[in-house]
Amino acid sequence: MIRTTYHLQRSCRICGATRLLPVLDLGKTPLANAFLTKRALKITERKYPLAILFCPRCSLVQLRHVVDPSVIFTDYHYRTGASKPLVEHFKTMAHDVARDYRLTKKDLVVEIGSNDGSLLKAFAQNAQVLGVDPAGNVAREATRSGVETISAFFTEKVARRIVLTHGRAKVIVANNVFAHIDDLDDVLKGVGELLTDDGVFIFEAHWVGNLIGKGGYDQIYHEHLSYFSLHAAKYLAGRFGLLVTDAALVPMHGESLRISLRKKGPQKAGVKRVLEKEKRLMLTKYAAYKNFARKVAVSKAQLRAFLATCKKKHRAVVGYGAPGKGNTLLNYVGLRAKDIAYLTDTTPEKQGTYAPGSHIPILSPAVLAKKRPDYILLLAWNYAPQILAKEKTLRKKGTKFIIPVPEVRVV
Numbered sequence: 010m011i012r013t014t015y016h017l018q019r020s021c022r023i024c025g026a027t028r029l030l031p032v033l034d035l036g037k038t039p040l041a042n043a044f045l046t047k048r049a050l051k052i053t054e055r056k057y058p059l060a061i062l063f064c065p066r067c068s069l070v071q072l073r074h075v076v077d078p079s080v081i082f083t084d085y086h087y088r089t090g091a092s093k094p095l096v097e098h099f100k101t102m103a104h105d106v107a108r109d110y111r112l113t114k115k116d117l118v119v120e121i122g123s124n125d126g127s128l129l130k131a132f133a134q135n136a137q138v139l140g141v142d143p144a145g146n147v148a149r150e151a152t153r154s155g156v157e158t159i160s161a162f163f164t165e166k167v168a169r170r171i172v173l174t175h176g177r178a179k180v181i182v183a184n185n186v187f188a189h190i191d192d193l194d195d196v197l198k199g200v201g202e203l204l205t206d207d208g209v210f211i212f213e214a215h216w217v218g219n220l221i222g223k224g225g226y227d228q229i230y231h232e233h234l235s236y237f238s239l240h241a242a243k244y245l246a247g248r249f250g251l252l253v254t255d256a257a258l259v260p261m262h263g264e265s266l267r268i269s270l271r272k273k274g275p276q277k278a279g280v281k282r283v284l285e286k287e288k289r290l291m292l293t294k295y296a297a298y299k300n301f302a303r304k305v306a307v308s309k310a311q312l313r314a315f316l317a318t319c320k321k322k323h324r325a326v327v328g329y330g331a332p333g334k335g336n337t338l339l340n341y342v343g344l345r346a347k348d349i350a351y352l353t354d355t356t357p358e359k360q361g362t363y364a365p366g367s368h369i370p371i372l373s374p375a376v377l378a379k380k381r382p383d384y385i386l387l388l389a390w391n392y393a394p395q396i397l398a399k400e401k402t403l404r405k406k407g408t409k410f411i412i413p414v415p416e417v418r419v420v
């Protein structure tokens with residue numbers, strides 16, 4: 010009997026409302042980071058429903074089904090360090106936070122979902138650091154590289170254990186992980202236990218305004234349970250007596266929301282700025298999300314039509330980057346190896362594997378120099394400036410990049 014490894018989200022994760030409105034259904038798809046070995050290609054892949062809902066009370070956008078996190082995060086392929094622009098972004102963040110909160114070596118910085126320790130390595134210059142990450146394989150790598158990492162999901166119980174072993178934290182960070190957490194209450198209770206009275210909890214998550222504004226439907230996958238607006242985050246913080254003291258939109262993963270929560274402290278101007286922008290984009294209104302769903306249907310049709318033309322003209326098309334979001338796009342648009350010959354990716358753990366669902370092989374970027382393709386589908390479009398600059402030689406020789414979202418653009 011196969012254990013059911015997912016359940017229906019019957020009420021809003023933040024406010025408990027049971028009336029959740031349907032926004033977009035992407036069908037049943039495999040997990041976005043469940044890259045396959047050649048042998049595993051023969052085994053039937055598990056597929057899970059992938060659809061998002063809108064909560065009219067607190068505005069949180071969330072998945073209709075929750076896949077058991079142990080299924081997703083046990084053997085995790087994603088590495089922060091494989092994306093240089095992301096590492097640079099984290100170095101800047103660590104520098105700014107150390108400056109703004111006057112960190113010293115007496116202070117502790119804890120990162121929830123610390124992955125390979127890329128961010129904590131930057132914080133380690135100014136403070137004591139500790140990582141928490143459920144992916145045992147990644148946690149062991151980080152510890153070996155000098156960043157002490159506890160292999161666990163961050164919970165109130167784990168927070169209490171850290172207080173006993175390491176003391177309380179001046180800074181707690183959760184970048185690209187807060188959206189992955191089902192039991193936000195347990196995590197925020199843990200933050201309350203672990204944070205010093207003058208400390209700050211900073212989380213960065215893909216901003217729902219970018220999702221619907223830029224049509225980045227590919228950011229929807231089973232790891233991403235929640236799609237945050239500041240309005241929704243503010244509602245959540247209020248339930249735990251935490252103040253939103255700062256907020257900013259940062260140019261990462263399209264556009265991410267960086268929010269600072271504290272037990273006390275003044276509210277900076279950024280909070281009002283982002284709230285007003287969200288009101289202008291109508292992020293608290295259901296109509297905005299139904300409009301997004303219509304744009305997604307157009308984007309999918311455009312990409313299918315363009316690739317059909319490439320095939321008719323015998324143009325060679327490959328993919329650049331094997332991001333999790335790329336697998337949502339490939340599977341939702343229905344692309345296979347007959348459409349996209351291979352993907353390239355800088356992550357050693359992904360090279361030699363096959364993309365989930367599409368089964369497109371993943372190779373090292375070195376292959377591009379050997380056989381120049383006519384077109385490259387830029388699945389890692391969130392790093393377009395850096396990648397287009399890096400690949401200028403290829404482009405000079407005539408290779409064109411296809412930017413797939415929000416609408417198909419060839420550059």
Ligand code: DWN
Nearest residue numbers: 087091092185232330331332333334354355356389392
């Ligand atoms: O929450 C998450 C998001 C925010 O980041 C996690 N689910 C994991 C990850 O999702 P992703 O895989 O969509 O993220 P990235 O960072 O957009 O992935 C980029 C991929 O492209 C990586 O596998 C590395 C690769 N890459 C490349 O091959 N050449 C990246 C760059 C910059 C390059 O030049």
